[in-house]
Amino acid sequence: MQPDNHDVDPARTATIEAYADTVVPGAKRSPDDRAVAGAALGGGAVAAGAVELLEQPGGGLAEALDSMVYTLNDHAAGYATAHGLALDDGVPAFVALPFEHRTALVLELTAPEHPEKQMWVALALFSNMAFDSAAHLTTADAFANRHPGLLTIGYFPPDADGLFRFPQYSYGRALAPLHPQTTVTGDPA
Amino acid sequence: MTSTESTDVVVIGSGFGGAIAAYHLAAGGARVLVLERGPWLQAEEFEHDFKLGSSYTRVFDFVVGDGMSILGGNCVGGGSVVYFATMPRAPRFVFERRGSIGRRMWPASITRDTLDPWYDRVTEALPVTRQSWEKVPYAGGLFAAACAHAGRTANPSPSAVDVDECVNCNWMMAGCRFDAKRSLLLNYLPAAVAHGAEIRPLHEVQRLTRLADGGYRVHYRVVDEEDYRILHDSGEIDAKLVILAAGSGATPVILQRSEPDLGRMPHAVGRYFSGNGERLNTAILDEDKVRDVLGLSRPDGSAYAAYQIGRGPTVASWDRLDGSLPEYERFSLEQLYFPPGLGTILAQVPGATGPSWFGLEKKEMLRQWQSWLTIFTMSEDDNEGVFGPPPETGNAHRLSMQMLGDGPLRYRPTANTWRGWSLSDAAVKDILERDGLARVAPWTNDLVGAYTVHPLASCRIGDDPATSALDDRHELRGHPGIFVTDGSAVPGALTVNPALTIAALAERAMPGIVRAARERGVAVQYGAPAPDGSTAARVAVAPTV
Ligand SMILES: Cc1cc2nc3c(=O)[nH]c(=O)nc-3n(C[C@H](O)[C@H](O)[C@H](O)COP(=O)(O)OP(=O)(O)OC[C@H]3O[C@@H](n4cnc5c(N)ncnc54)[C@H](O)[C@@H]3O)c2cc1C
Numbered sequence: 001m002q003p004d005n006h007d008v009d010p011a012r013t014a015t016i017e018a019y020a021d022t023v024v025p026g027a028k029r030s031p032d033d034r035a036v037a038g039a040a041l042g043g044g045a046v047a048a049g050a051v052e053l054l055e056q057p058g059g060g061l062a063e064a065l066d067s068m069v070y071t072l073n074d075h076a077a078g079y080a081t082a083h084g085l086a087l088d089d090g091v092p093a094f095v096a097l098p099f100e101h102r103t104a105l106v107l108e109l110t111a112p113e114h115p116e117k118q119m120w121v122a123l124a125l126f127s128n129m130a131f132d133s134a135a136h137l138t139t140a141d142a143f144a145n146r147h148p149g150l151l152t153i154g155y156f157p158p159d160a161d162g163l164f165r166f167p168q169y170s171y172g173r174a175l176a177p178l179h180p181q182t183t184v185t186g187d188p189a
Numbered sequence: 190m191t192s193t194e195s196t197d198v199v200v201i202g203s204g205f206g207g208a209i210a211a212y213h214l215a216a217g218g219a220r221v222l223v224l225e226r227g228p229w230l231q232a233e234e235f236e237h238d239f240k241l242g243s244s245y246t247r248v249f250d251f252v253v254g255d256g257m258s259i260l261g262g263n264c265v266g267g268g269s270v271v272y273f274a275t276m277p278r279a280p281r282f283v284f285e286r287r288g289s290i291g292r293r294m295w296p297a298s299i300t301r302d303t304l305d306p307w308y309d310r311v312t313e314a315l316p317v318t319r320q321s322w323e324k325v326p327y328a329g330g331l332f333a334a335a336c337a338h339a340g341r342t343a344n345p346s347p348s349a350v351d352v353d354e355c356v357n358c359n360w361m362m363a364g365c366r367f368d369a370k371r372s373l374l375l376n377y378l379p380a381a382v383a384h385g386a387e388i389r390p391l392h393e394v395q396r397l398t399r400l401a402d403g404g405y406r407v408h409y410r411v412v413d414e415e416d417y418r419i420l421h422d423s424g425e426i427d428a429k430l431v432i433l434a435a436g437s438g439a440t441p442v443i444l445q446r447s448e449p450d451l452g453r454m455p456h457a458v459g460r461y462f463s464g465n466g467e468r469l470n471t472a473i474l475d476e477d478k479v480r481d482v483l484g485l486s487r488p489d490g491s492a493y494a495a496y497q498i499g500r501g502p503t504v505a506s507w508d509r510l511d512g513s514l515p516e517y518e519r520f521s522l523e524q525l526y527f528p529p530g531l532g533t534i535l536a537q538v539p540g541a542t543g544p545s546w547f548g549l550e551k552k553e554m555l556r557q558w559q560s561w562l563t564i565f566t567m568s569e570d571d572n573e574g575v576f577g578p579p580p581e582t583g584n585a586h587r588l589s590m591q592m593l594g595d596g597p598l599r600y601r602p603t604a605n606t607w608r609g610w611s612l613s614d615a616a617v618k619d620i621l622e623r624d625g626l627a628r629v630a631p632w633t634n635d636l637v638g639a640y641t642v643h644p645l646a647s648c649r650i651g652d653d654p655a656t657s658a659l660d661d662r663h664e665l666r667g668h669p670g671i672f673v674t675d676g677s678a679v680p681g682a683l684t685v686n687p688a689l690t691i692a693a694l695a696e697r698a699m700p701g702i703v704r705a706a707r708e709r710g711v712a713v714q715y716g717a718p719a720p721d722g723s724t725a726a727r728v729a730v731a732p733t734v
Contacts, residue, residue: 023547024555040552058241058416058590107544112635118253118595121636122588124547125534132555133239133530135246140238153529153558156497163366164237165356166498168488174322175485176333176343179507185312186319186347187278188507188521188685 011092013051015069018095020050020127022102026148034091037099043148045127053136054126061122068119072109079105195427196220197711199407200386201394201443204267205688206434206675208377209311209695210702214432215386216717217703222426223386224409226393226435226583227264231374235364239530242415245363246591251531252438252584253593256638257464257574257600259438260531263417263592265390267436268688269372270364272642273501274349275523276317276689278308282512282519283683289571289605294680296652296661299697306733307693310726312347314719315371317689320345324352326499327487328562331474332524332620333504334483335627339620343506346523346686350500357499359526370500380720393420393583394443397431397671398450403709404429405670410582416590420582429709432702433665434675434695437462437644438596439584441658441677444648444665446579455666457658458648462574462598464641466520466682468566468610469527470617471536472627473557482624494559501526502565502686509616510684517605520568520613521685522620527563535636536561539628546633562627564617568609569682572646574600600639643687648677650694662701663694670709672702700734 017035026044028036036046055062069092076093079101080086087096094102109120129135131149134142140162142150158164181189200211203225215221228247236244248270250263262268281301288294311317325333325345336343354369361370368375382388391412398406407426413419433440441459448454479485480492487495505523512519526532537545538554545551577597580586585594602610614631621627632640651657654666663678665671674695676687683690703715715734718724 024552025549040549044552053241056241060418060587060589060593103544103548106547110636125636128534128547129530132533132558133528135239135241135530138238138240138243142239152552153533153555154494155529155558158237162237163356164358164360164497166358167356169326169357169495169498170324171327171330171334171485171487172323173330174333175325175330176337176341176504178344179342179510182344182507183278185278186344188280188510 012066012069014095015072015092016051016054016065017046018102019072019106019123020045020130022099022106023124023127024048024131025099034095037102039099042152045131048131048147048149049134049136050127050130053130056136059126061126064119068123071116075109076105193425193427196222197428198222198430198432198706199224199426199428200432200434201407202267202435202439202675203265203373203378203388204262204269204434204436204675205373205692206695207267207432208373208381209692210432210434210674210699211386212377212381212720213699213703213715213717214706214713215381215384217713217715219706219711219713221381221386223388224392224394224407225265225388225390226412227262227390228414229265229388229390230364232366232368235366237358237360237363237366242591243363248364249362249592251593252596253637254596254598254600257598258637258640259596259598259644260640260642261436261438261644265388266373266378270374271362272688273361274370275346275502275686276349277347277505277685279683279685279690280510280512286516286569286681288681290653290656292653294651296650298661304693304697306726306730307697308689309729310696310719311689311692313723313726314376315349317347317349320348320352320503325503326357327493327495328499328526329504329524331479331483331485331493331562332564334485335620336506338483339623341506341508341620343504345503346505348503355500359497359499359501359528361501362528376720394435395582396443396447396450398447400427403670405431407431418587418590429670429711430706431671433671433673436675437647437677438598440673440675441576441647442579442584442597445576451668453667455654455658457656459576461572461646461649461656462576462600462644463570463572463646463682464574464600464639465643465645465687466566466568466570466606466609466684467639467641467643468568468613469525469632470564470614470629471632472562472564472621472629473539473554474560474562474627475625476560478624478626482626496526496559496561499526517569517608518612519684520566520609522613522616523565523567525563525565532563533558535632535640537630537633539630545630546636562621564621566610566613567643567682567684567686568613569684570606570609571603572681573603573606574598574647576647602639645676645679645687646681648673649680650678651680663698664705670705672698672705674698
């Protein structure tokens with residue numbers, strides 16, 4: 001399924017990006033990048049394709065994103081007021097928050113007692129999934145495109161036919177004494 | 190559009206409980222129809238691909254509950270298609286457990302000794318074999334070496350993987366491309382089909398109603414093959430006997446939804462759910478220490494850095510499977526692999542100063558992913574899961590087109606359950622943090638609650654009608670002709686991987702189910718050999734049936 005996001009609002013995208021970047025932080029794409037805070041080296045969830053994954057209708061969150069973006073910015077504005085922070089109103093409130101405050105707010109929203117926890121956990125889950133498994137791309141394409149998440153975790157690439165095989169896989173020797181009560185079938189007694 | 194058909198037996202679900210029943214009944218001469226909500230895939234369709242919509246998300250199911258999430262299979266073959274095929278027998282003390290009910294949880298007729306011949310039938314059928322150290326993947330070897338270093342024992346676990354065919358790709362959760370993993374697609378199910386059973390994929394059973402002649406009508410909806418949120422036609426099938434084997438997360442929900450027509454369900458339907466006391470810890474190994482302290486090295490010169498290589502869990506430590514220890518303090522530890530996508534978000538940064546499961550420190554931890562080792566605890570929980578009112582269809586409200594949904598299960602771990610988890614966390618630390626080998630932290634329960642790949646006991650067998658939904662022949666109390674043969678029939682946590690026990694119980698139930706079918710006018714006999722024709726285990730159980 002293809003994402004249906006031809007005329008999405010840039011503020012909406014920036015807000016989603018800022019959330020994804022809080023989950024798996026990355027380097028700024030350009031010096032004036034506002035959504036990505038630049039808190040970590042290398043690509044993070046945004047460069048990994050979190051927005052593409054979240055916008056896929058099959059994922060189940062795409063339809064809810066408008067209202068999530070609205071609610072997130074509302075929470076961010078409330079958070080700023082509570083903490084006496086003045087926000088740049090040229091960008092959405094969550095994007096305007098400095099990285100450490102974005103982090104603190106995501107912690108609050110995903111805490112077990114938060115009434116909207118499930119929705120914010122789902123947003124984090126998909127952001128992470130874009131990074132560590134590139135779930136919006138075929139894995140072969142992800143490798144061909146040097147997907148930053150798969151490269152960061154050091155995921156070994158497949159063979160030329162797209163399948164993984166590891167001919168060397170074992171230390172090849174006994175490394176512990178067996179439990180003394182092991183049965184003849186190799187089971188616990 | 191609704192059409193009504195009829196047959197002798199409808200089997201609901203095609204995992205261990207369903208496949209074994211379908212095989213024996215079909216081989217014995219009954220007309221058998223298997224309804225399975227998921228698709229029917231073959232080896233060449235199992236992709237090594239994380240993309241949403243690949244086999245990985247088509248055959249997998251992840252239902253988030255309130256305090257407990259369940260992972261399982263969603264395809265013909267059920268959990269056997271996505272499982273890791275580690276197949277130990279449950280230790281003797283498990284059958285003597287009392288749990289929270291103040292009496293033995295298992296029926297008096299079942300002990301390890303009485304179940305052993307039925308375990309034999311399954312190990313012959315799949316087959317399950319004893320494993321050797323020579324073929325244990327790096328992660329298992331590492332865990333074994335760490336156990337030995339800590340003065341403990343470790344065992345290669347019995348497995349239903351044909352290791353000579355296995356390429357150690359660790360893609361078992363997407364289905365085995367190489368047919369090295371002995372799923373039900375290679376034994377009971379094709380043998381059932383050869384004997385005339387019909388399997389209908391993408392048929393999700395919603396409820397049962399009773400017929401005037403004492404039989405049952407099974408109501409299903411056809412599931413869209415790409416977007417499981419979409420349900421198409423409905424249909425009905427009349428049967429003389431019903432085998433319910435939709436798995437522990439779905440079987441009680443179907444019964445709850447059927448209650449308005451069938452009448453009152455036993456109290457234990459949808460109660461006493463157990464997550465098999467599951468708990469995960471992730472260790473991040475110090476590669477230099479692995480070399481220096483444990484003396485391990487790989488041909489390429491690295492010490493470990495091989496989390497991705499292997500075939501799920503291969504080595505377990507059974508030191509705490511000691512029947513003389515108090516209940517809730519016994520557990521096994523197993524080295525495990527969990528792929529990215531599902532397997533990293535819940536892992537916590539050991540000693541985090543900021544957020545433990547996301548953010549800056551988590552990203553640093555992800556950089557060391559190949560040096561991770563996941564340790565899986567299976568302990569004794571307290572059967573504290575309870576299912577709330579059923580969702581409109583199926584057993585979950587589906588969020589994504591595949592894989593992800595939320596369901597009505599509520600689970601609040603008791604102090605007993607926490608005792609096992611805490612003791613096992615401490616044991617994992619003792620083994621892996623010794624001499625600076627690794628840094629260890631448990632997975633968080635704050636995001637999706639506890640989690641289990643081994644749901645059990647939500648419709649259990651027992652001798653006490655107040656605390657068991659089924660009698661010791663697996664018949665639903667008060668509803669003759671409905672039998673439950675899946676993991677929901679197991680009385681409680683097993684302290685080891687459950688599929689062999691689920692399968693052995695299903696095998697054990699078959700002579701009685703065949704008898705019940707005959708009493709309902711079905712021309713069927715018990716006595717089929719193993720699916721490949723082997724007869725040693727059948728001969729061995731003959732005196733007991
Ligand atoms: C990742 C993973 C790894 C595992 N590894 C191991 C292991 O190494 N060793 C081990 O012992 N166990 C393992 N397990 C657990 C094992 O797979 C299960 O215990 C086992 O499959 C349960 O068998 P069952 O018959 O109870 O149900 P299942 O195998 O879950 O079968 C139930 C079937 O019913 C279908 N169904 C559900 N609802 C309906 C409906 N309404 N209508 C029609 N069909 C329906 C489902 O799609 C499914 O196919 C693992 C599980 C997972 C998820």
